[in-house]
Amino acid sequence: MEIARVALVTGANQGIGFALVEGLAARMGPDDMVLLTGRDGGRVDDAASRVAEAAGTRSRVEGRVLDVTDAGAVAAMAVELGERYGGVDIVVSNASALLTPDRSQSEQADEFIAVANGGTHAMLRSFGPVLRPGGRMVVVASSLGTLGHLDSRLHALFDGASLDEVEQAVESWRTDIHAGTAEERGWPRWLNVPSKVAQVAAVRAVAARRRARDVPEGTLIAAVCPGLVDTRLSRPWFPDFSQARTPPRAAKAVLDLLLSERVDPEFYGELIRFGRVLPWYGGTPPLEQDRLLTA
Template identity: 70%
Template sequence: MNASRIALVTGANQGLGRALVEGLAARMDEDDLVLLTGRSHRRVAEAAREVGRLPGTRAQVEGRVLDVTDTEAITRLAGELEARHGGVDVVVSNAVARLLPEESQAERADEFIDVSNTATHAVLRAFGPVLRPGGRLLVVASSLGTLGHLDTRLHHLFDGASLDQVEYAVESWRSAVHSRTAQESGWPLWLNVPSKVAQVAAVRAVAAERRARDLADGTLIAAVCPGMVDTATSRPWFSDHSRAQTPARAADAVLDLVFAEPVDPALYGELVRFGKVLPWHDGTPLVEQDRMLTP
């Protein structure tokens, strides 16, 4: 990677995002810059200040306000980093909307999709072109992001799709939720499943177009599954957290992927968990969550 590297993490005020910033700041050099982003100016400023004061911090840490639902803001930030620094070296798209089990999935669909999917598409479109040779562009997803977790009637929407086609599929899903035809079309009630599949499909789409030149210069684009992490977002969904990782421990596996040299071609464009690929076509449709959410 280049000297004076630039790294950026979305959804970085707390939880895994903040742990990723802390890890980047500890592993990078004094001349490097890590951008901690989030929606709240106060929380972003406080988090950046606290990370900057940690004993292990080496790189510079700067807070930047970024609402990932504002796709134009994502594009502007990418352009700014290209103009000021010639591009960016590490981008981790991590933002997610917090959703509670007792909340209506349909009523929260727009926010959830905007944060998890529309923003992912915008990050890939904006930061892919300004990623410097040898860079890393990672989208935090989950093991639910494998195609087999969806009804087979929906597989054609994502398998081998372009980014435009993934976006169209996401908007079709959104429309089906609003028209209350989602279940009859095969979409699960639980928003997290199609959202994660779509995130991985978007990564695969972009990676398919760039693979040859990226591997030639040591660039990595991939989706990552950090495993079960004990955060405010995940805690309400699980009764047993005994096997959950702390955000710091979960961040380590993601950071190992960021700093691994050389790039393993087998990981390029894939969903990676603890350094290993989760096969795209694996998984079976999940029904337990739908039973739990059915009125």
């Protein structure tokens, strides 16, 4: 079967990743293919089967095992898709690890950072080169990913940084966590905050290098914030979910961006929430979130 367009979503067994695959499979065409990826083969197969068998599915759906913490595996899949299909049209880096308030942040740091940040870096490095002109590559982040959510002492680590420098900053943060020096250096106690800022900084770094070529071609590289989504990853952290979106509802704005024929050039390299750019320098250090760790 000849494939017209290829879309790939990481961390797609459940939550918003699964909802994005469902939406892509329903809104793309019968000659297109959506790749649902995750670390657990059994869960990947089950999730892909559920989407493929759903009444609204129009596109071909295929489950693929992909551990985003394995940069070699990410690179190999990008090369394979590039050789087989001539590139990819939509890439969503969505994988994240569970973070809970009942365990110390340092105990959870390595796995969380490896998935959320190492995985983001691997996806940007490997799938950027095989993204077709006019394609879309987005990293699912958070409104916490703006620079103002960090202590001003840390801003220089991420503002205007290259991808290599972002990776170095993330490693420095991880080292500080294990050395017990993170707080005195200004890092928030809640891992999610520096992780999201680093994700957006990584997107900005890659976008800065590609902007002159991508924007005229209609290609988009950006970070997206789907808002507060009712999933098992967010449930432990927020007491009030009355305003939270279900994964399918949260996925809609992201899908609209991914599948739009034309995107606003102002979106390129930015953090987008509900069709608007969140200013990179906005935000304030989230002391309330730190209190969650001691409540």
